[in-house]
Amino acid sequence: MVNGSTAPAGRLTIAGLGPGALAQITPEVAAALQSATDVVGYLPYVARARAVCGAAGAESAVAWHASDNRVELDRARQALALAAQGRQVVVVSSGDPGVFAMASAVFEAMENAEPADAVAWQTLDVQVLPGITAMLAASARAGAPLGHDFCCINLSDNLKPWPVIEKRVRLAAEADFAMAFYNPRSRSRPEGFVRLLDLLRAHCEPARLLVFARAVSTPDEQLTVCTLAEAAPEMADMRTVVLVGNSATRRVGRFTYTPRFYGLPADGASPGNAP
Amino acid sequence: MVNGSTAPAGRLTIAGLGPGALAQITPEVAAALQSATDVVGYLPYVARARAVCGAAGAESAVAWHASDNRVELDRARQALALAAQGRQVVVVSSGDPGVFAMASAVFEAMENAEPADAVAWQTLDVQVLPGITAMLAASARAGAPLGHDFCCINLSDNLKPWPVIEKRVRLAAEADFAMAFYNPRSRSRPEGFVRLLDLLRAHCEPARLLVFARAVSTPDEQLTVCTLAEAAPEMADMRTVVLVGNSATRRVGRFTYTPRFYGLPADGASPGNAP
Numbered sequence: 001m002v003n004g005s006t007a008p009a010g011r012l013t014i015a016g017l018g019p020g021a022l023a024q025i026t027p028e029v030a031a032a033l034q035s036a037t038d039v040v041g042y043l044p045y046v047a048r049a050r051a052v053c054g055a056a057g058a059e060s061a062v063a064w065h066a067s068d069n070r071v072e073l074d075r076a077r078q079a080l081a082l083a084a085q086g087r088q089v090v091v092v093s094s095g096d097p098g099v100f101a102m103a104s105a106v107f108e109a110m111e112n113a114e115p116a117d118a119v120a121w122q123t124l125d126v127q128v129l130p131g132i133t134a135m136l137a138a139s140a141r142a143g144a145p146l147g148h149d150f151c152c153i154n155l156s157d158n159l160k161p162w163p164v165i166e167k168r169v170r171l172a173a174e175a176d177f178a179m180a181f182y183n184p185r186s187r188s189r190p191e192g193f194v195r196l197l198d199l200l201r202a203h204c205e206p207a208r209l210l211v212f213a214r215a216v217s218t219p220d221e222q223l224t225v226c227t228l229a230e231a232a233p234e235m236a237d238m239r240t241v242v243l244v245g246n247s248a249t250r251r252v253g254r255f256t257y258t259p260r261f262y263g264l265p266a267d268g269a270s271p272g273n274a275p
Numbered sequence: 276m277v278n279g280s281t282a283p284a285g286r287l288t289i290a291g292l293g294p295g296a297l298a299q300i301t302p303e304v305a306a307a308l309q310s311a312t313d314v315v316g317y318l319p320y321v322a323r324a325r326a327v328c329g330a331a332g333a334e335s336a337v338a339w340h341a342s343d344n345r346v347e348l349d350r351a352r353q354a355l356a357l358a359a360q361g362r363q364v365v366v367v368s369s370g371d372p373g374v375f376a377m378a379s380a381v382f383e384a385m386e387n388a389e390p391a392d393a394v395a396w397q398t399l400d401v402q403v404l405p406g407i408t409a410m411l412a413a414s415a416r417a418g419a420p421l422g423h424d425f426c427c428i429n430l431s432d433n434l435k436p437w438p439v440i441e442k443r444v445r446l447a448a449e450a451d452f453a454m455a456f457y458n459p460r461s462r463s464r465p466e467g468f469v470r471l472l473d474l475l476r477a478h479c480e481p482a483r484l485l486v487f488a489r490a491v492s493t494p495d496e497q498l499t500v501c502t503l504a505e506a507a508p509e510m511a512d513m514r515t516v517v518l519v520g521n522s523a524t525r526r527v528g529r530f531t532y533t534p535r536f537y538g539l540p541a542d543g544a545s546p547g548n549a550p
Contacts, residue, residue, distance in 0.1 A: 023303035098414040104422030107532035122528035128415035130407045139373040140403035147379030151426035160537040171450040175443045253397035257382035262435040
C-alpha cells in the first residue's frame with residue numbers, strides 16, 4: 001500500500017488483555033490474537049496471550065516476542081517495524097492499552113521514527129482495542145466507588161516529577177473527585193506512596209474510604225477497604241490499584257459506593273425519577 | 276441463606292455491556308446473561324442483552340424487564356426484589372456499570388431499602404461485572420488521548436448543581452488533566468455544553484485538542500478531532516463522549532495521543548528505557 005509493492009499489507013493492533021482473567025478479555029481482542037502472526041509484549045502479558053491462543057488451537061502459528069519491563073519504546077519500535085514488513089502484529093497490554101500502557105508508547109515511537117521509517121510507520125493500518133482497565137475491575141469488586149466524577153493518576157515518578165503528582169492530588173481533593181492511583185508503590189521507590197498518604201491526610205477527612213485492590217480477577221486477588229486513618233503504606237504494592245472515594249463515598253452491606261447525586265437534597269429518588 | 280428457607284438463593288449481577296458492539300462484551304458478562312432468569316434494564320440495553328442470549332439460544336428462558344430512561348432507582352428496586360425472591364437477575368448497563376451507570380443506583384436502593392426489605396437486600400449475593408466504558412472505547416478509536424493522568428466528569432446537571440461542574444473543570448484544567456465528559460448535551464439542557472466550551476476556552480489554549488466520539492463501535496459511529504478554537508456545541512449530543520487532551524496532547528498520522536512523560540526532557544526514550 002505504502003510503496004506499491006505486492007507485499008501483504010501489515011497491520012498493528014494494540015490490544016488490552018484486561019486485569020487478568022481470560023473471561024474478561026473481549027471477543028474482538030481474542031479474535032485479533034487468533035489471527036496474529038506476531039505477538040509483542042511484556043513477558044507475563046505475552047504468556048496470557050498464549051493462553052488465549054492455546055485455547056483456540058492457534059498458538060503454534062504465532063511468533064512470540066516477549067520482553068522485560070521498562071523497554072516500552074524498544075517494544076513499540078519492534079512492533080512497528082514488523083507491521084511495516086507486512087506482518088499481522090498484536091501488541092498486548094494488561095488492562096486497557098490507552099491507560100498507562102502501550103498505546104501511547106507506540107504513538108511516541110511512530111512520531112519519533114527515523115526519517116527512513118517515518119512515512120511507512122505513520123501510514124500503517126493501526127487499531128487500538130480497548131480492555132477492562134484495572135481501576136474499573138477494582139471498582140466493580142468493591143461495589144461502585146467510582147460511581148461519580150473521578151480522576152486517575154499514575155504514581156510512577158519515572159514518568160513525571162513528584163511536584164506534578166502533588167499538585168494534581170491537591171487539586172483533585174479540592175475538586176472532590178474520587179481518585180484511582182496506578183503503580184502506587186515499587187521496591188525502587190517505596191517512599192512515593194508514603195508521601196501520597198500524607199498528602200491525602202492533609203486534604204481529606206480521616207473517615208475517607210480507600211480501596212486497596214490487588215491482582216483483581218487473578219488467584220492472588222486481595223481486596224481491603226479501610227478509612228484514610230487506617231491506611232498504611234504496606235497495603236499497596238505494584239500489583240495494587242488504590243481507589244480513594246469522594247467525600248460522599250459510603251458503605252452498604254459489604255459494598256463501598258459513591259452516590260450518583262452530589263450537592264443536591266439527600267433524597268436522590270426525586271431528581272432521579274424526575275421526567 | 277438469609278431466612279433459612281429452602282427457596283433457591285437469588286443472585287443479582289450488575290453487568291456492563293460495553294459501548295455497543297457485541298464483540299466488546301466480555302465472556303463473563305455473556306455467561307451471566309445466558310444463565311439469567313431475569314434481565315432488567317433500559318430498553319435499548321435490554322435489546323442488546325437479548326441479542327447476546329439469542330446468539331447462544333438462551334433467549335426464550337429469560338424474563339425481560341425493559342424500562343424507560345430516568346427510572347434508575349425503580350429499576351434497581353425491582354432487580355433487588357426479584358433477586359430476594361430467589362431469581363438469577365442481571366441488571367444491564369451500557370459501558371461499565373460503575374461509571375455513571377446502574378451500579379451506584381443499585382447500592383443507593385439497597386441502602387435506602389424499606390425496613391422490611393433491608394436485611395434481605397443488604398445480604399444478597401451481588402456481583403458487579405465490569406465493561407468497556409465509553410471514554411476508553413473513544414480513546415482507543417482516536418489513538419491514546421487519555422494516555423496520561425486524566426479525569427472523568429458527567430455533564431448531566433440532573434445529578435449535581437452547575438457550580439460543582441464549573442469548579443471541577445477549572446481545577447482539572449489547572450491540574451492539566453486530560454478530561455472525558457459523559458452526557459455532554461441533551462435536548463432538555465442544550466446550554467450546558469455551550470457553557471463547558473466557554474469554560475475550557477477560559478482555562479486552556481486555543482490549540483488544545485478535542486475528540487468528539489459518537490456511538491463508538493456501532494453503525495452510527497462518528498469521530499471528529501479538532502482544536503478547542505474549532506469546537507462547536509453542535510458537535511456533541513447525548514450519544515457523544517467528548518475527550519479533551521492535556522497541554523501535551525498531539526497528533527501523529529491520523530492519531531491523537533498524549534505522551535506518557537510529563538515535565539521531563541522531551542527525549543522520552545531515556546527515562547522509559549532506564550533500568
